[in-house]
Amino acid sequence: MLSIALFSLGSLPVAQAHVSVIKTFPQYQSTIKELPSQITITFSSPLVVLGSKNPNTITVLNPNRKSVTLQDATVVGAVISVPIDTSNPLAGAYTVRYRVVSTDGHGVSGSYNFAVSSGEEAQPLPAPTADKGHGFWHLHLTHVLQGAGALLGIGAWALYRFRFAPRK
Numbered sequence: 001m002l003s004i005a006l007f008s009l010g011s012l013p014v015a016q017a018h019v020s021v022i023k024t025f026p027q028y029q030s031t032i033k034e035l036p037s038q039i040t041i042t043f044s045s046p047l048v049v050l051g052s053k054n055p056n057t058i059t060v061l062n063p064n065r066k067s068v069t070l071q072d073a074t075v076v077g078a079v080i081s082v083p084i085d086t087s088n089p090l091a092g093a094y095t096v097r098y099r100v101v102s103t104d105g106h107g108v109s110g111s112y113n114f115a116v117s118s119g120e121e122a123q124p125l126p127a128p129t130a131d132k133g134h135g136f137w138h139l140h141l142t143h144v145l146q147g148a149g150a151l152l153g154i155g156a157w158a159l160y161r162f163r164f165a166p167r168k
Contacts, residue, residue, distance in 0.1 A: 018102060018104060018106050018108055019043045019044055019045050019047070019078075019100065019102035019104070019106070019108050020043065020044045020108075021041060021042070021043060021044075021110070021112075022042045022043060022044050022078075023041070023042040024039075024040070024041050024042075024096070024112060024114075025038075025039065025040040025041075026039070026114040027114065028112045028113075028114070029112065029113060029114065030114050030115070031114070031115040031116075031117050032114065032115070032116055032117070033116070033117055034089070034116070035084070035086050035089035035094075035116050036084070036086070037083060037084065037086050038081050038082065038083050038084065039058055039060055039081065039082050039084055039096055040079060040080070040081040041058065041079070041080050041081075041096075041098055042078055042079050043078045043079075043080070043100065043102065044078065045078055045102050045103055045104070046077045046078050046102070046103050047075045047077075047078060047080060047100050047101060047102060047103070048101040048102065048103055048105075049075050054072060054073065054074075054075060055099075055100075055101045055107075056073055056075050056080050056098075056099065056100040056101060057072070057073055057098065057099050057100075058073045058080060058081075058082040058096060058097070058098045059096075059097045059098075060082065060084050060094060060095070060096050060097075061094065061095040061097070062090050062092075062094055063090050063091070063092030063093055063094065064090065065095075068084045068085045068086075068094075069082055069083075069084055069085075070082070070083045070084060070085055071083060080098070080100060089116060090116070091115075091116050091117060091118030092115060092116065093113050093114075093115045094113065094114055094115065094116065095111055095112075095113055096111060096112050096113070096114070097109070097110075097111040098110060098111070
């Protein structure tokens with residue numbers, strides 16, 4: 001009985017930290033004087049690229065909420081980047097939205113803001129909003145259900161064993 005219990009507990013999935021943002025360019029919540037030609041985000045672990053298919057995306061929105069992203073994002077290890085249109089830069093808050101898939105197989109999405117000043121006094125950026133789509137249950141529901149299923153299986157086996165086992 002002990003060996004089955006240890007085997008069941010040993011086969012439970014190991015909790016792993018999901019990929020997280022380490023560095024952004026332009027920096028998160030910064031105010032810069034000139035719009036860069038490329039947006040770059042560095043993550044804590046490598047991102048998945050499936051041959052010629054890239055499930056990772058970055059979209060950059062200007063202050064008028066129009067996309068200035070020029071092409072699909074490129075990924076090199078844990079770094080994702082995308083060129084943006086700098087032909088008509090606008091002063092104000094830009095939003096960078098990303099969705100990436102890490103090597104642990106989980107998709108992570110989020111966004112951040114930066115501002116481009118017009119040479120005048122820079123306006124403060126709005127406070128960041130929480131991403132409500134990736135709470136504990138969204139990220140770990142499968143793990144919790146697997147663990148509960150294993151415990152139910154062990155409990156059912158123990159109940160059967162104690163109820164119907166031949167008495168010595």
